[in-house]
Amino acid sequence: MQTPFRVAVIGAGPSGLYTAAALVSTGTPVAVDVFDRLPAPFGLVRYGVAPDHLRTKSVTRALQRPFMESSGVRFLGHVPVGPAGLSAEVLREHYHAVVWASGSISDRGLGIDGETLEGSHGSGEFVSWYSGHPDHIAVRPDLAHSGAVVVGAGNVALDIARILVRSPGELASTDVPDDVLELLRRSEVSDVHIVVRRGPEHVKFTSPELRQLGALEGVDVIVEDRHVIASVDAGALERRQAQNLAILGSWADSTVPARDPGRRRVHLHFLRTPRRLVGQGGRVVGLVVERTEVRDGRLVGTGEEELIHAGLVVRAIGYRSEPIDGLPHDPIRGIVPNVGGRVVDGDRTLTGCYVTGWLKRGPTGVIGTNKACGEETAGAVLSDLGALPAAVEPDPEAIDRRLAELGIVPVVWTDWQRLDDAEVGLGRTRGGAERVKIAHIDAMLAAARGTEAAVPAE
């Protein structure tokens, strides 16, 4: 039976998968092909959610449901979408609607001197490295220094700081690839400095994540400049800010522990703006920050500079999306301009073209935020379907032939299940980890297709 409407979703992360689920949930006859350039689904859940946040990662059980329920949703992984692969033109020929869900993958920069030194990383590449993203296995940060800096006051900064100080024993029970675990096991990082440009009342941390930092085994949290916490008017804060302030206050009030070589420390520095990275022989050795203060509600530099010694500087200051061929782009917000998910170019709505997730609203919110976001976009697609131009190619299987002509052999759901089994199997051999990621693309494909040894040396 031919399905009247076909929708392509580009990106098998949470936003794409929530959208796919919503598209097939109403009974409207829709077939959805979810494309991803990687052989594995789940995008940000697999490659962004911290490895020690297992509960958050378990959302994959809900996200995979449409693939398991013969609901007309297919997974087509390892498919490059763009001029060098499946082009916008081919997509237009085969689908009534295309939903772009490819996220915001580029790191924002600080725009200061020294950012390109070795040892300076964006959070995207750093998180991708420890998450076993195939594009970033070569990052291998140098952890042979006692000091590390993480710039930013969002949850990504907390994730990175936590992974750097967590004990290797605890990390072994997560899904980090073996070589990542080995590097973290040998890490000499003992002091991680989180640099926050504004005051404690402005941090973007969520309170459970902040609290988690203080509960880490073998780790002391030290609030530098304790008076900064005391100077905040707690009565004027919203709930999350007040909770954060209470947590920070309890740390600031406790006695600073004596330096114990057997423990690691996270130092929180407020009202410090990064000014330049200092290097030696091409490698970063520290970050110069300027003390700032709030005058008449504005953040101003005091001219007083400090050097924080560090062999690793990670900026966790947000992400932006890159322009997509054939789509308008808002470089300031780093999104594709849209109204409720319908892509717009100035006054014009681009027929059959939609966005969801970070590409639609910017890099904000938790994984669950994508559910309502995906439902909104799916609602727009479904209500437009009757008015969309018929796909040029009426045969739903023609896209498979087209992919073959392009030399593209997609990783389908049953292939992913084989790769999934291989990773779960590796987890069993590493002290009962739920899984151990296979990061190398060839090894992922081999495991998915069952063609050769699942895990060549990486």
Ligand code: NAP
């Ligand atoms: P974020 O929450 O937007 O935080 C970015 C931080 O970078 C802010 O503190 C910002 O400070 C700071 N910043 C920006 N430009 C800066 C500069 N030039 N110099 C110094 N600091 C600068 O972004 P994120 O941490 O990347 O997180 C992205 C989204 O994913 C967020 O919605 C986050 O909650 C979510 N996430 C959630 C979890 C979880 O739930 N466990 C984990 C990871 C990520 P200002 O406020 O002063 O601009």
